Amino acid sequence: MSHLRITITLFVLLVATGITHAAANNVSFEQGMGFDHARRLPEAVAAFKKSALAQPAAGTLVNLGIAEWQCGHAGEAILAWEQARWIDPFDSRAKSNLKFARAAAKVDEPQLKWFEVASLWLPPDAWVWLAGTSLCLTVGALTLPRFFRWRKTGWQQALAAVGLGIFLTSMTTNIGVVSRTTLGFVLKRNAPLLLTPTHTGEMISTLNAGESARWLRTRGDYNLIRTANGAGWIARDEFGLVNK
Amino acid sequence: MLVGKSSRFIVTVSILFSLVALLEGYAQTPPQISAQVAAQMIMRPQPAVDSSQLEAVSAKVEFDPPTVSLGQKSFYRVTINATENSIHWPNEICLPPELLPGLTARGQLTQPDGVPFHPLTEFIYSVTPTAAGRHTVSNYLVSVGGSSVEIPSADLEVVAATTNLPSPRILALELSATNVFLGQPFRVQVLLPAGAGNQIEALRDIQLSGGGLMIDKTALSQSIDVANINGQLKQSFICELKVTPIAMGPQEFFAQGFTAGREFSGPITMHGQLTIPGGPAKYVLLVSEPVKINVRPLPIDSEPPGFTGTMGTFFSDPPQLSTNRLHLGEPIHLKIMFHGKGDLTRFVAPAPPRSHDWQIIADYPPNTGFTLIPQTDETQSTPAIPFSGFDPIAGKYYDLSIPPLPVTVIGEGLPTELPTFDDDGKSTVPVKLSNLAPLPGKTATSLKPLQLQGWFVCLQLVPIIGFIALWRWDNRRRFLEAHPEIVRRRQALRALRRERLKLQKALDAGDADAFVRHAADALCIAVAPHYPANPQALVCADVLAQLDGKEQNGHHGETVRKIFAAADTRFGISMQTQPDLPALQADVETLLRMLEEKL
Numbered sequence: 001m002s003h004l005r006i007t008i009t010l011f012v013l014l015v016a017t018g019i020t021h022a023a024a025n026n027v028s029f030e031q032g033m034g035f036d037h038a039r040r041l042p043e044a045v046a047a048f049k050k051s052a053l054a055q056p057a058a059g060t061l062v063n064l065g066i067a068e069w070q071c072g073h074a075g076e077a078i079l080a081w082e083q084a085r086w087i088d089p090f091d092s093r094a095k096s097n098l099k100f101a102r103a104a105a106k107v108d109e110p111q112l113k114w115f116e117v118a119s120l121w122l123p124p125d126a127w128v129w130l131a132g133t134s135l136c137l138t139v140g141a142l143t144l145p146r147f148f149r150w151r152k153t154g155w156q157q158a159l160a161a162v163g164l165g166i167f168l169t170s171m172t173t174n175i176g177v178v179s180r181t182t183l184g185f186v187l188k189r190n191a192p193l194l195l196t197p198t199h200t201g202e203m204i205s206t207l208n209a210g211e212s213a214r215w216l217r218t219r220g221d222y223n224l225i226r227t228a229n230g231a232g233w234i235a236r237d238e239f240g241l242v243n244k
Numbered sequence: 245m246l247v248g249k250s251s252r253f254i255v256t257v258s259i260l261f262s263l264v265a266l267l268e269g270y271a272q273t274p275p276q277i278s279a280q281v282a283a284q285m286i287m288r289p290q291p292a293v294d295s296s297q298l299e300a301v302s303a304k305v306e307f308d309p310p311t312v313s314l315g316q317k318s319f320y321r322v323t324i325n326a327t328e329n330s331i332h333w334p335n336e337i338c339l340p341p342e343l344l345p346g347l348t349a350r351g352q353l354t355q356p357d358g359v360p361f362h363p364l365t366e367f368i369y370s371v372t373p374t375a376a377g378r379h380t381v382s383n384y385l386v387s388v389g390g391s392s393v394e395i396p397s398a399d400l401e402v403v404a405a406t407t408n409l410p411s412p413r414i415l416a417l418e419l420s421a422t423n424v425f426l427g428q429p430f431r432v433q434v435l436l437p438a439g440a441g442n443q444i445e446a447l448r449d450i451q452l453s454g455g456g457l458m459i460d461k462t463a464l465s466q467s468i469d470v471a472n473i474n475g476q477l478k479q480s481f482i483c484e485l486k487v488t489p490i491a492m493g494p495q496e497f498f499a500q501g502f503t504a505g506r507e508f509s510g511p512i513t514m515h516g517q518l519t520i521p522g523g524p525a526k527y528v529l530l531v532s533e534p535v536k537i538n539v540r541p542l543p544i545d546s547e548p549p550g551f552t553g554t555m556g557t558f559f560s561d562p563p564q565l566s567t568n569r570l571h572l573g574e575p576i577h578l579k580i581m582f583h584g585k586g587d588l589t590r591f592v593a594p595a596p597p598r599s600h601d602w603q604i605i606a607d608y609p610p611n612t613g614f615t616l617i618p619q620t621d622e623t624q625s626t627p628a629i630p631f632s633g634f635d636p637i638a639g640k641y642y643d644l645s646i647p648p649l650p651v652t653v654i655g656e657g658l659p660t661e662l663p664t665f666d667d668d669g670k671s672t673v674p675v676k677l678s679n680l681a682p683l684p685g686k687t688a689t690s691l692k693p694l695q696l697q698g699w700f701v702c703l704q705l706v707p708i709i710g711f712i713a714l715w716r717w718d719n720r721r722r723f724l725e726a727h728p729e730i731v732r733r734r735q736a737l738r739a740l741r742r743e744r745l746k747l748q749k750a751l752d753a754g755d756a757d758a759f760v761r762h763a764a765d766a767l768c769i770a771v772a773p774h775y776p777a778n779p780q781a782l783v784c785a786d787v788l789a790q791l792d793g794k795e796q797n798g799h800h801g802e803t804v805r806k807i808f809a810a811a812d813t814r815f816g817i818s819m820q821t822q823p824d825l826p827a828l829q830a831d832v833e834t835l836l837r838m839l840e841e842k843l
Contacts, residue, residue: 029684036680051684059685066677072572072621072655088686093678100674104659123686124693128700136707143711147718177693189572190603190619199598235600243691 029060036063041071052080058088065097074105075187075209079240082185086242089120101210110183110212111228112176119176127177131170138163184225184241186211186234193232197222204232215241301326301388303395305381307371308412308528311401314376317346318400319412320369321529324388327363328352332387339371340379343400346370349500351529353449366502366529376404413439415447415499415532416473416480422537428555428636429460429488429590434499436481436530437473443519444468444481446508448527450501456491456539463589467513479518486589489539498534502527542634548641550630552592558584558633560644565626569652572621578614580646594631594646602627621655732773733843739769739779740840751829760810763832767804770839784808790839800838803831 032047048064051057065080078101084094102109112120119127141160145152186207194201197219207213213225213234222233304323312318320339324331328350339345347370354361373379383397403409413436420431432452438444446466452459463486471480489495505525561581570576584591593612596604601623605615616626625648632641661676694700724731743766750758768779771790775782787804788796795801806828 026684033680033682055684055687056689056691057684057687059681059683062678062681062685066680069658069677070660072657074658077658083691086691087688091685093681096674096678100662100677104662123688124695125688128694132704132707139707139711143714147714174695178695181693181696188600188619192598238600243693 028054029057029063032060032063032067036067036070041067045071052083056083056087058084058091058094061087062091062093062097065094065101069097069101073187073209074101074107075185075189076240077101078105078107078210079185079187079242082183082242085120086180087123089123105208105210107208107210108212108228113179115172115176116180117176119173119180121173124177124180127170127173131167131174134163134166134170138167181241181243182215184213184215184223184239186213186238187240188238191234191238193225193227193230193234194222195232197224197233201233205229207234213239215239301391301393303386303393305396305398307398307400308368309410310399311403311409312373313403313409314373316409317370317372317412320371320381320398320400322367322395324365324367324386324393325362326365326388326393328365330389331365333367334384334386337369337381338384339369339381342375342377342379342402343371343373343381346372347498347531347534349453349498349529349531351449351451351500351502353502353527355525355527364527366527368529368531370531371400373400373402376402378402413437413503413528413530415501415530416471417499417532417535418471419535419537422535423540424489424537425540425542425555425634425636425639426489426492427542427553427590429486429587432485432487432499433471434483434485434501434532435471435473436501436503437471438479438481438518441519442479442517443521444479445521445525446504446506447481447483447501447530448504448507448509450483450485450499452485452487452497452499454495454497456489456493456495457497458488458490460486460488460589464510465513466508466510467515468518469513469515479516486587488590489537492539492541494536494538496534496536499532500529502529543639543641546641548630548632548643550594550645551632551634551641552595553590554592554631554633554644555590555636556584556587556633557635557637558582558591558644560646563646563649565649565651568650569654570618571654572618575615575617576651578616578626578646578649580612580614582612582644591633594629594644597627597629599627604629618651618653621653623651623653625650729773729776732776736769736773736779736843737840740766740836743769744836747829747832756810757814759829760807761814763807763828764811766832766836767807767839770836770843773843790842799831800835803828803835807832 028047028051032044032051035041035044035047044067045064048060048067052060052064061080061084065077065084068080069077078098081094081098081101084091085098088094098109122130138160141156141163144150145156150156186209189209190206191209192203193205193207195204196202207227211227213227216224216226216231218224218236219233221236223236223239224231224233225239302325306321308319308321310318320337320343333350348368350365350367352363352365355364379400379402381398381400384395385392386395387393416435416437418433418435421428424430434447434450436445436447465484467482467484468479469482470477471482472478473480483501503525504527506520506522507525559582561583564579566577566579582591593606593609596606596614598604601618601620603617603619604627605617607613607615614629628648629646631644631646633644634641663675690697743762746762747759747766750756750762765779767787768782771787772779772782774790775786777786784804787808788801791800791804
């Protein structure tokens with residue numbers, strides 16, 4: 001009896017914490033909306049950032065991107081919209097704003113491989129659940145009749161085949177999701193791409209805000225990235241990854 | 245022969261081209277050659293290569309001076325009309341033991357001899373005699389350009405008496421400092437005192453020996469003036485060089501140069517009465533006495549940021565910005581003027597710092613300003629530019645950093661609407677930004693995908709473990725189906741354990757009927773797997789059959805019969821007497837243990 005009480009208490013506490021947390025996020029979100037309507041853009045950026053940090057949400061990140069764009073921060077805006085699309089690939093606002101921003105800032109869309117493009121059809125977490133479920137379904141359809149001495153039927157075989165097909169498809173998209181985690185965007189305008197990860201490193205070229213690049217590794221305060229024009233080092237605060 | 249008329253006023257003579265005056269100012273400006281003169285020098289036809297000299301290489305040897313008193317220095321001098329590189333000069337020459345060797349030097353020059361130029365190389369050895377008499381350095385062979393050339397013998401006459409014999413001509417060295425810091429430039433004067441008849445000769449190909457020194461030949465100046473040499477005021481040819489030590493610790497060096505008659509090269513300032521010899525020059529390699537300096541390292545511990553190697557006393561005017569209100573991406577110029585006392589050649593302009601907010605481009609030297617381009621409209625000041633110098637007199641670093649200056653950067657903003665380019669107003673690109681999202685929308689616990697989260701990977705182990713457990717269970721089940729005796733034995737053991745408990749309860753309660761009934765059941769259970777049969781279907785004979793022959797008729801057999809006889813009385817009409825429970829309990833226990841072991 002006492003165990004049941006403890007479990008119920010913990011459950012209630014957990015739910016209450018979640019509700020409080022969500023309420024706090026909503027407050028930050030509403031504050032951001034208010035600041036944006038009042039054209040107090042830096043405050044709106046701060047409020048949306050706070051809300052997104054506490055609970056990443058597609059709508060919050062869309063609004064953060066709009067506020068950043070209005071502040072003149074193209075790199076941060078494009079990153080926020082890409083993060084919104086990461087959470088919800090069907091978010092029309094994020095998709096539309098990204099097209100608009102890239103046309104206005106004259107930067108190209110990131111070059112994605114075919115399995116990365118396929119991974120955009122569903123949210124990243126959905127793919128991994130789909131892979132896990134389809135694998136269990138396949139293995140279960142093949143093994144459970146034997147274990148429980150059910151009569152083998154055609155539908156079980158069909159279910160296993162379908163499950164295997166879904167699993168193999170979702171594995172490629174899962175690879176695409178993992179591969180997309182290395183995608184990042186230049187935050188600052190004319191960010192220098194350096195030959196060495198040092199303060200006095202020789203500059204190879206400068207990058208536009210919002211330009212996409214692939215993260216290779218980190219050393220100290222610098223990230224090694226590969227852009228369309230070659231690899232080089234960039235300061236960590238001048239480059240943002242989509243999934244961080 | 246030119247003779248000066250007065251020593252009161254300064255006569256400035258340009259031997260080759262014109263009269264040049266020394267520039268005055270804070271810094272000594274090196275002699276500049278105009279572009280026109282430089283072009284003329286480059287365009288001058290070069291002398292033809294005289295290959296005939298290779299076939300007529302000869303060597304001349306002498307002691308300078310040929311007669312010295314005991315202990316007086318003389319120079320063993322070998323002159324060969326070939327290039328220095330073509331001569332395989334021995335590392336050591338065989339000197340008489342009475343001659344103590346001193347410093348050695350070698351030098352090469354090309355002497356004008358009509359149209360072609362002839363090379364001339366001299367080797368000199370300073371020797372000090374320790375005994376009077378005639379000392380001879382015998383002849384020997386030296387390879388010059390692949391052929392052997394004989395170096396003739398030479399004699400040095402050493403007299404014992406301290407007669408007033410002429411001393412060899414040597415150069416004098418005067419240093420502006422002898423205890424310097426690494427990289428601190430100092431002046432070196434190479435002096436050639438006037439010879440007999442107060443004749444002044446020029447010096448050519450002046451060099452300083454020693455690897456720890458760097459000579460700035462662009463800052464070379466020549467003059468003829470009265471100099472104090474060993475306490476005597478003498479008219480001298482003075483060549484001033486700027487030298488920078490590049491190695492730490494004690495450094496010893498000497499100067500060497502060829503006398504060149506009246507072949508003064510470049511501008512020269514002459515003071516006082518002097519005689520310049522006429523006729524062709526006589527090229528003689530002279531050396532100075534070695535001098536020592538001590539080179540100290542710069543203090544590393546206290547080196548401030550922005551030290552570029554600037555050495556000397558410098559100060560700067562307040563920095564000036566071309567404007568303090570600018571647009572994003574608009575360049576502005578930061579003007580900084582530095583002044584110094586004395587030598588300005590060791591001024592190294594500050595390096596442009598790296599800033600996230602500014603692109604910084606240094607002006608082309610000798611200018612010391614910066615062009616600054618703001619990269620963000622969030623910055624409110626120019627970047628601080630660290631800079632420092634080292635004062636060798638005080639032996640301390642001092643700060644020359646350029647402080648940040650307040651500026652206002654106006655951001656240009658980004659468009660929120662784009663014009664449509666096609667005629668029908670259709671475009672694949674949205675023409676404006678979307679409205680704000682009214683709700684947070686779809687949420688995520690983290691932007692980090694589940695695929696990369698450790699707990700999720702661990703979660704994948706659960707179904708794997710489940711499937712493995714199912715597989716093991718199925719295997720076990722199939723095994724037991726193939727071996728039912730194992731199941732029966734296990735069931736018998738479990739049932740036996742239960743009957744034992746009931747036996748113990750009956751014993752504790754003193755219930756003899758229950759005891760014998762459970763004892764009989766227990767015995768049947770214990771032997772049932774051997775048939776196999778249901779325990780309830782077994783009788784006394786079945787239990788006895790599982791005992792050995794001896795035991796069937798022995799005590800154990802008797803016990804079994806007693807128990808079954810007592811148990812069977814419940815089916816009889818009249819009650820039998822109660823058995824001795826404690827005695828029977830021990831026998832039953834022994835019997836059950838024995839049967840259990842057989843399972």
